[in-house]
Amino acid sequence: MxxxxxxxxxxxxxxxxxxxxxxxxxxxxxxxxxxxxxxxxxxxxxxxxxxxxxxxxxxxxxxxxxxxxxxxxxxxxxxxxxxxxxxxxxxxxxxxxxxxxxxxxxxxxxxxxxxxxxxxxxxxxxxxxxxxxxxxxxxxxxxxxxxxxxxxxxxxxxxxxxxKGTEDMDRLITTVPGMEGFLRCRDLPSFCRVNDPxxxxxxxxxxxxxxxxxxxxxxxxxxxxxxxxxxxxxxxxxxxxxxxxxxxxxxxxxxxxxxxxxxSSLWKIDRSCMAWLDKQPKQSVIYVSFGSIAVMSRDQLIEFYYGLVHSKKNFLWVIRPDLISGKDGENQIPEELLEATKERGCIAGWVPQEEVLAHSAVGGFLTHCGWNSTLESIVAGMPMICWPSFADQQINSRFVGEVWKLGLDIKDLCDRNIVEKTVNDLMVERKEEFMESADRMANLAKKxxxxxxxxxxxxxxxxxxxxxxxxxxxxx
The missing domain is CATH 3.40.50.2000 (Glycogen Phosphorylase B;)
Known part of the structure; x- marks a missing residue:
């Protein structure tokens, strides 16, 4: 040029x-x-x-x-x-x-x-x-x-x-050209979930x-x-x-x-996770990060913890200092879960995400489905589990799961049994299917x-x- x-x-x-x-x-x-x-x-x-x-x-x-x-x-x-x-x-x-x-x-x-x-x-x-x-x-x-x-x-x-109500969330939206057959109320951007037009x-x-x-x-x-x-x-x-x-x-x-x-992050990058990943078997780790803005309740965090621990898969989880909402003392991780984590998990405050996604030990990404993270996962050929929080993340997750077939969409669900099942679906039961689809899209992205x-x-x-x-x- x-x-x-x-x-x-x-x-x-x-x-x-x-x-x-x-x-x-x-x-x-x-x-x-x-x-x-x-x-x-x-x-x-x-x-x-x-x-x-x-x-x-x-x-x-x-x-x-x-x-x-x-x-x-x-x-x-x-x-x-x-x-x-x-x-x-x-x-x-x-x-x-x-x-x-x-x-x-x-x-x-x-x-x-x-x-x-x-x-x-x-x-x-x-x-x-x-x-x-x-x-x-x-x-x-x-x-x-x-x-x-x-x-x-x-x-x-x-x-x-x-x-019109929670029972209406799976109703199809028919007035977005190109999305008539699969876009539901729950897949619209989060700001659409209001009573007042x-x-x-x-x-x-x-x-x-x-x-x-x-x-x-x-x-x-x-x-x-x-x-x-x-x-x-x-x-x-x-x-x-x-x-x-x-x-x-x-x-x-x-x-x-x-x-x-x-x-441009508010948090110092913790590179010690890379040494931990180097010790893990190929495609054995589920990487978990909900981005730089989203927050979750302590109860939601506990459900994800139990789901990850019970999945029996190794995991690297980014828990920002401000990830957990609540008053002082309510944002602490329960001791019993920290003990369970030591067996197969690694907790970090912030990580070099592109490097993590490209690491051979990582076999899946549990993500909020922000667009930057979604693209980074696509480039890395990494299948996703999507748990969106707000704005555009809801529709991104629908396309990841329903249109591009690059993973699983669990929006509006926060249950340890569902987390356990989707992690195993992604990384064991349907691993070959998702890896093949992710590899194909990664090649198209690079092309x-x-x-x-x-x-x-x-x-x-x-x-x-x-x-x-x-x-x-x-x-x-």
């Missing part, structure tokens, strides 16, 4: 670990292609994460033209910024960011030529149009989740929302997703062989100009082979990011389009 140092792109992610990590991967790929990058973080996020991960972020500063810059999110310092306050964060960011973006575009020394923003930043479109630069959205969720978000107004208009969370996700059609393009961290039918739906009904360039973690290793693992593959070509097209975009962008 030809270098043009004068091209300057501002990248603005939502201040959450999964969003920032995905957009940092994109920023690194664009920087490698010779594009100057200004990566924007909110002051609150920068102080919480990047200052504590200085080693992980130092290598970005070695990319010519790469710089970090902070901006306010517009919220008071003591605002909790928790997932349940998500609409407040998005609304505040949408008010706070346009003035800075306009200032960066008009900078006489190094003006921004293109803005790439998280898909929730709808007001950034207004700022871009006002100053005459191109704007591209990056949605860090799956294509299937994006499409379900987009169809929420249609689902409501058809009377298929709100959900005017719920602010519900309206926020629907509104921001529909506004994607006004951008000059849409970047998705996925690949054609995985989500081709849904990508076609989005192209035909929402955004014709899609850059499907994933899986980004695999794409980076192809374009920048010397890249080493790094993550997509290698030269000539769909994601490889789409990234080249994205770079060229950024360099060619005029000051009068056309709508997506």
């Amino acid at each position: 030809e270098k043009q140092d004068h091209v300057h792109v501002a990248i603005l992610p939502l201040p959450a670990v999964g969003h920032v990590n995905s957009m940092l991967n994109l920023a690194e790929l664009l920087g490698h292609a010779g594009i100057k990058i200004t990566f924007l973080n909110t002051e609150h996020y920068y102080d919480r994460v990047i200052r504590h991960s200085s080693d992980a972020f130092s290598r970005y500063m070695q990319i010519p033209g790469f710089q970090f810059k902070t901006l306010t999110d517009g919220l008071p310092r003591d605002h909790p910024r928790t997932p349940d306050k998500f609409p407040e964060l998005v609304d505040s960011l949408n008010c706070a960011t346009p003035p800075l973006l306009k200032e960066m575009v008009s900078d006489s020394k190094s003006p921004v030529n293109c803005i790439i923003t998280d898909g929730y930043m709808s007001r950034a479109i207004d700022a871009a149009r006002e100053v005459g630069v191109s704007i591209i959205y990056f949605r860090t969720i799956s294509a299937c989740a994006f499409w379900s978000f987009h169809c929420i107004p249609d689902i409501i208009d058809a009377g298929e929302l709100p959900i 005017m719920d602010p969370h519900l309206l926020l996700f629907a509104r921001e997703t529909r506004l994607s059609a006004h951008a000059d393009g849409l970047i998705l961290n996925t690949f054609e062989d995985l989500e081709g039918p849904i990508l076609s739906q989005i192209r035909n009904h929402s955004c014709p100009n899609i850059y499907s360039i994933g899986p980004l973690n695999a794409h980076l290793k192809v374009r920048i082979p010397e890249k080493t693992y790094s993550s 997509s990011v290698n030269k000539g593959g769909s994601s490889y070509c789409n990234l080249d097209r994205l770079v060229n389009d950024i360099k060619m975009m005029s000051s009068q962008p056309q709508n997506c």
